Structure formats: structure tokens, C-alpha cells
Amino acid sequence: MRAADWDQRYTAGQQWSSGPNALVAELLTDVPPGDAVDLAAGEGRHALWLAGRGWRVTAVDFSAAGLARGQEQPGAERVTWVTADALGWSAPQAALDLLLVAYLQLPEADLTGLLARAVGWLRSGGRLLALGHDVDNIARGVGGPQEPGVLYSVERLSSAAALLDVDRLEQVRRDTPGGVALDTLLWGRRPA
Numbered sequence: 644m645r646a647a648d649w650d651q652r653y654t655a656g657q658q659w660s661s662g663p664n665a666l667v668a669e670l671l672t673d674v675p676p677g678d679a680v681d682l683a684a685g686e687g688r689h690a691l692w693l694a695g696r697g698w699r700v701t702a703v704d705f706s707a708a709g710l711a712r713g714q715e716q717p718g719a720e721r722v723t724w725v726t727a728d729a730l731g732w733s734a735p736q737a738a739l740d741l742l743l744v745a746y747l748q749l750p751e752a753d754l755t756g757l758l759a760r761a762v763g764w765l766r767s768g769g770r771l772l773a774l775g776h777d778v779d780n781i782a783r784g785v786g787g788p789q790e791p792g793v794l795y796s797v798e799r800l801s802s803a804a805a806l807l808d809v810d811r812l813e814q815v816r817r818d819t820p821g822g823v824a825l826d827t828l829l830w831g832r833r834p835a
């Protein structure tokens with residue numbers, strides 16, 4: 644989807660839950676705060692949650708309407724909001740303690756190229772948390788995009804994982820009101 648299509652969705656109303664994704668919260672709760680980027684931040688639910696926990700967060704998305712929704716939330720002044728295409732945007736090299744990429748569903752080559760580039764933005768020991776709708780979700784899960792080319796899998800994230808010390812690379816289940824959804828998780832650290 645193009646930025647204009649996302650703008651239209653966000654202008655129509657809230658799209659995602661107000662709080663963070665449960666797995667994102669579980670993984671990050673005990674990580675000491677530092678410098679973070681929430682790439683494809685949408686309405687900023689994760690950026691706002693991280694900022695509330697003391698992180699210095701930049702929320703990047705190409706939908707100005709999505710970010711505008713986040714900017715209306717309490718605590719929004721603690722987040723730096725950037726309207727930009729993730730495929731062209733860069734953080735400084737070796738500047739981040741955390742890069743969060745949640746449900747940025749891109750064609751495989753775009754995603755793998757972006758993640759490979761983004762590992763360079765992490766400090767040594769800095770963490771990448773990438774979470775997206777898994778390709779198996781079409782047949783065995785609920786909701787999410789139905790276009791296989793933009794869905795995640797362990798195999799599709801393996802080239803980014805090869806650049807990290809990996810804690811987890813796996814398909815994960817997510818409970819939703821409509822049933823179980825299948826996501827792919829990559830959770831790792833840039834090697835020293």
C-alpha cells in the first residue's frame with residue numbers, strides 16, 4: 644500500500660490497539676532504556692509506550708495521518724516524529740540501542756535490504772525486534788494481509804538474522820478477538 648492509502652485508513656479512524664503488542668511489551672519490558680527507532684510506527688503505540696518507559700524514541704512512518712494520530716496522544720511530546728519512507732530514511736550509523744519494526748509488510752527484497760541496512764544503525768549489543776504477519780497466517784491464522792509476497796517467514800528473515808546474535812527467530816502465535824494469528828519474530832543483538 645502507498646502512503647496515500649495508509650493516510651486514508653488513518654483518517655478514517657484508529658487502526659491498531661492503543662497499547663503495545665503483547666510480545667513487544669514482553670520482550671522489551673526489562674531492557675534498559677536508550678536510543679530507539681520505531682520504524683513504520685503508524686499511530687505510534689510502541690513509540691509512545693517506549694517513551695513512557697524512558698526511551699528516547701524516533702517514530703518514523705510515511706503516513707503523516709498515522710503519525711498525526713500518535714501526536715495527539717498523551718506523552719507525544721517525548722517522541723520525535725518523522726514522516727519518511729523507511730526505504731529511503733536512515734538513522735546514523737551505530738547510534739541505536741533498539742530498532743523496532745512491527746508489521747511493516749514489504750516485498751521480500753525491500754524488507755531484507757532494509758533490515759540489512761538497519762543493522763548498521765545499531766550500536767554493538769543494540770537490539771533488533773522485527774515482528775510481522777507470517778506467510779502461514781493466510782492458511783492457518785486470522786486477519787492480516789493476504790498477499791504472500793509481503794508476508795514474513797523464518798526463511799525471509801534469515802539473511803538479517805545472519806548479521807545478528809539471535810535470541811529468537813521463529814513463528815509465534817498471537818491471540819486476537821477473532822482467533823489465533825501467526826506472526827514471525829526476529830529478536831537479536833548486533834554483535835560486538
Ligand SMILES: C[S@@+](CC[C@H](N)C(=O)[O-])C[C@H]1O[C@@H](n2cnc3c(N)ncnc32)[C@H](O)[C@@H]1O
Binds near residue numbers: 703705746
Ligand atoms: C500495519 S501498520 C503497523 C504500525 C505500527 N508498527 C504498529 O504496530 O502499530 C504498518 C505501517 O507501515 C507503514 N509503512 C508501510 N510502508 C512504509 C514505508 N515504505 N515507509 C514508512 N512506513 C511505511 C504504514 O504507513 C503503516 O503505518
